[in-house]
Amino acid sequence: MQLTTLKKLIFDKNIFAFLKLGKHVDTMYRTSFVTAANSSGVLDFLNQGGKTLEQLQQLLTVDESKKGALSAWLNCGVTLKELSLRDGKYQLKGKLSKHLAKDDNQIAAALFEEAIRYHYDALLSAPQRFCGGQAYQLADQDGQVIAKSSRILEPFVEEAIDWALKTKPTPQSILEVGCGAGQYLVYLRQRLPDSDILAIDYQQDVAEQARQRLKAANILDIAVEHRSFFDLQGEAQFDLITLHNNIYYFNEAEREQVCALALQLLKPGGKLLLTTSCQGGTSAISALNLWFSLSEVGGALPDAQQFQQMLTKAGFSDVAIKRLLPGESYFAFCAVK
Ligand SMILES: C[S@@+](CC[C@H](N)C(=O)[O-])C[C@H]1O[C@@H](n2cnc3c(N)ncnc32)[C@H](O)[C@@H]1O
Numbered sequence: 001m002q003l004t005t006l007k008k009l010i011f012d013k014n015i016f017a018f019l020k021l022g023k024h025v026d027t028m029y030r031t032s033f034v035t036a037a038n039s040s041g042v043l044d045f046l047n048q049g050g051k052t053l054e055q056l057q058q059l060l061t062v063d064e065s066k067k068g069a070l071s072a073w074l075n076c077g078v079t080l081k082e083l084s085l086r087d088g089k090y091q092l093k094g095k096l097s098k099h100l101a102k103d104d105n106q107i108a109a110a111l112f113e114e115a116i117r118y119h120y121d122a123l124l125s126a127p128q129r130f131c132g133g134q135a136y137q138l139a140d141q142d143g144q145v146i147a148k149s150s151r152i153l154e155p156f157v158e159e160a161i162d163w164a165l166k167t168k169p170t171p172q173s174i175l176e177v178g179c180g181a182g183q184y185l186v187y188l189r190q191r192l193p194d195s196d197i198l199a200i201d202y203q204q205d206v207a208e209q210a211r212q213r214l215k216a217a218n219i220l221d222i223a224v225e226h227r228s229f230f231d232l233q234g235e236a237q238f239d240l241i242t243l244h245n246n247i248y249y250f251n252e253a254e255r256e257q258v259c260a261l262a263l264q265l266l267k268p269g270g271k272l273l274l275t276t277s278c279q280g281g282t283s284a285i286s287a288l289n290l291w292f293s294l295s296e297v298g299g300a301l302p303d304a305q306q307f308q309q310m311l312t313k314a315g316f317s318d319v320a321i322k323r324l325l326p327g328e329s330y331f332a333f334c335a336v337k
Helices: 003-011 013-039 043-046 053-059 065-081 095-101 103-132 143-165 181-191 204-216 252-265 283-293 304-316
Strands: 083-086 089-092 174-176 196-201 223-226 239-245 266-277 317-323 331-336
Touching: 003 043, 003 181, 003 304, 013 043, 013 103, 043 053, 043 089, 043 095, 053 065, 065 083, 065 089, 089 095, 095 103, 103 143, 103 181, 103 283, 143 181, 143 239, 143 266, 143 331, 174 181, 174 283, 181 204, 196 204, 204 223, 204 331, 239 252, 252 266, 252 304, 266 283, 304 317
Parallel strands: 174 196, 174 239, 196 223, 239 266
Antiparallel strands: 083 089, 266 331, 317 331
16 A cells, blocks of 8 residues: 555545444444345255355245346355355354344344334435335235234233233123234133134235134134224124234224224123334334334324323223333223223
């Protein structure tokens, strides 16, 4: 290097400024690479042992003309030390990729993917989206990833279900709205072996995922229908209606309709149990709030107090609220018709 170049570098503030940012840039590269490697099945494949470029090409069904791009992508993983390349075989090397590849960590991995794919994009594109940019649609999220990531809340939702079932009478007919991967249907069936349970979900692939989940648990008496809550009409027929982690898929006006429809479908004395993240949470909940604020799917997360009032205004009595996660804005609402 010439002395003049070295002098320029020493006095160039931008170079030092960039060096200070280097670790943040690396984090961004690392998280992007590892997320894509996990969701495409590459981490799982490499977890079984080293693989050649050709084997990875086959796994990802990469056309011969794109083999160079695949190699460039894998090389990023090697540079980031998430992969190694020895004797022509790629292997898992980094702590993050090994962590995400583990079978036991797949719910956490889905949550990580949700943050990297959707929350990151919302934070990055928000200023354009405020000014006429396209609003997010339901199809912008992979329903199966969301259904899986939502499972991180399982212990808290199960606590909410126990809370709602504490007071008699025991519900005989139950409707679960937006059942996702179906894990709460399994829990409900364990808690109430004799009840009639109907589940619905708006997304076909997610409804299918719930059916598979029930089948795997050998539960064959819960129907999972692919339909919207608003398609259900008719008489008061349920003792309990549950909505977990989906009220923000409905906009403000629709939330009033959800409450009115739930009230219509519940028998006198029946209960509505709803769990949701609310305004005022930590970074993950704030980013979730941003995504839904920028979407056409629903709207911002509810304010807990205002939502409680909305239920009362809709005609419910005894509207109780319970914080499920200490220090986090995650609540259950239980309201009686
Ligand atoms: C974040 S997921 C939560 C899934 C599940 N309840 C859980 O807690 O794991 C929200 C689910 O609500 C469903 N959903 C959204 N709007 C709906 C509607 N109008 N009718 C039925 N399901 C709906 C979505 O398809 C999605 O599967």
